[in-house]
Amino acid sequence: MLESEPKQVSASIEKLRSRGHRLTQCLKLLNYEEADSNDSEAKEAWKTILRKHLAAIKSLLEYLKNGIAWSLLDDRKQIFKELFAEISNSLDSYMDYEDEETRRTINDIIFLYKEGANSFRTSFINESYIIDVFNKELERFREEETSRIEKNYELDSQDIAFKYPDETERKNHMVLKRKEELFDSYFGRAYHDLGREIKLLASYIIDAKLQDYSMIYDFMRKYVALEIAKEKLKVKNESVFQNFIFKDNVDIDKVMRKLEELVKDKTISAQKHWFIVYKVFRAKKWLTTDTQRRFREQINVALKGISKTTQEDFKAIDPYFKDNDFYEWTMDDAQAPQCCGLYKEMAMKLDAEFQDSKYAKPGTTINTRRIEKFR
Known part of the structure; x- marks a missing residue:
């Protein structure tokens, strides 16, 4: 979804706000523990939790920095000012409890909050x-x-x-x-x-x-x-392909150009695969005749030097594919050859691509002889 990034940024800001509140509450409990029993194990336990909150806050700030800086939307400066105001005293106070490494993390977090309050974009600004x-x-x-x-x-x-x-x-x-x-x-x-x-x-x-x-x-x-x-x-008018077998309302140039693309991207990667193409067009009733020879002539003339198919290629096709419509091919059938899954996937891709709305001549439908104006 195109809107996913701004939604993720908003969700991360809410997580950051929540982490800040939790850090402040944990710090209060640490202060209470120190003032009450001054139990070293209890204090260390609270520090462990606080360090986890620090790591999460820093990670969220770094994610937000990149997300906001590379967004066209509001940089949320005011929100970061508010968030920093809520947590700044806690961060300063927590400094006194920690070692040098953790204090560096706290300083990094303070810097990131201030950077957000001033706009994360300022760290990226250059000519481009x-x-x-x-x-x-x-x-x-x-x-x-x-x-x-x-x-x-x-x-x-x-x-x-x-x-x-x-x-x-x-x-x-x-x-x-x-x-x-x-x-x-x-x-x-x-x-x-x-x-x-x-x-x-x-x-x-x-x-x-x-x-x-x-x-x-x-x-x-x-x-x-x-x-x-x-x-x-x-794009100027390209050379017209000779039509051997397709109905008059099929945009033969467009169909042949697409088939050429499918050969080049290896969707159609074997001479026998043209039988699958034939089955799909036949099922759609885009052909004027079921004669396989005419279809092979169409391919061999239109795509000369790019691809070809022969009578032997069609003969080599397993009877299962000849006797069943392509949408019935399934590996669940005990009679299905091992290549059934591949053939079915190819047929469904071809079926989805070759739609009347894309490959009919302008103002026509393929299986209607008269010209129709689309409304």
Whole structure:
């Protein structure tokens, strides 16, 4: 989840507050023990507990330092001022009870509290720090959200296929649409007014002292959507693959390019694996005929020099895979060959990838001959 980091920071601050309270209470009990019985074993027991609290407090402060310094949200300076005010007298008092090593730990903790109260960012500031913080979060956002944003691009592009049947005109319209959406967002307007300088925008966002990422992610979503639209515009029409067996509404270029990727990333790593691909497309009813020869011709012509498959490869497939639909393949079946698990995993991956919404020509559905406008 994209919001996990700010939630973890908030939870850690509460843990820090709790540890501070517990340390203060333990110190009071140590003082009481000294004033009452002055039992050395009892005092040492309380010191052992106090040292554990010190170690936990230091660990939490170090975690928070890194988490807050590399966040675009509020640096929580006021909270650290309050937390330090609550514990500073206890830390100073506890110094008198401990050895030099533990006193160094206490001094480290005092320094970290003061650093937080002054803003943990001050320890990281350099020429590139602010843009580095922004880019770190933007990359995290891209990793988690790009596939969804690309899918939305394809769906939106299909929606306007009738109004803009020319691909280049349609791509230009998508760029303009995404740009309008970006500049209409809260931080998008600031980005525009700041001369579209990301570094200036990053400073603007940090100065806003936000408590969550909702407005930042709204900007990033629209910013990445515009990037994607611009990249799509740069891509010129690629050479058309000859269609031997797929239905008219299948975007054959897109299907073949994806199959080429699957060969290169070793998802399809053996010539026999093309039978699995055939089974998936056949089950989806994307093929005009069940003739395996035509499917092999499609692969061998389209992916010449990259991959190939033969009649012997298909003949070598165990009858179990030929006689059962791929979603019925299971290692629980006593008749299943040893490779069943691998074949089933590959088939399910292919089934999930090749969806009508992604691989139909714009404005169509694969298993409908007429053109349909998506609503």
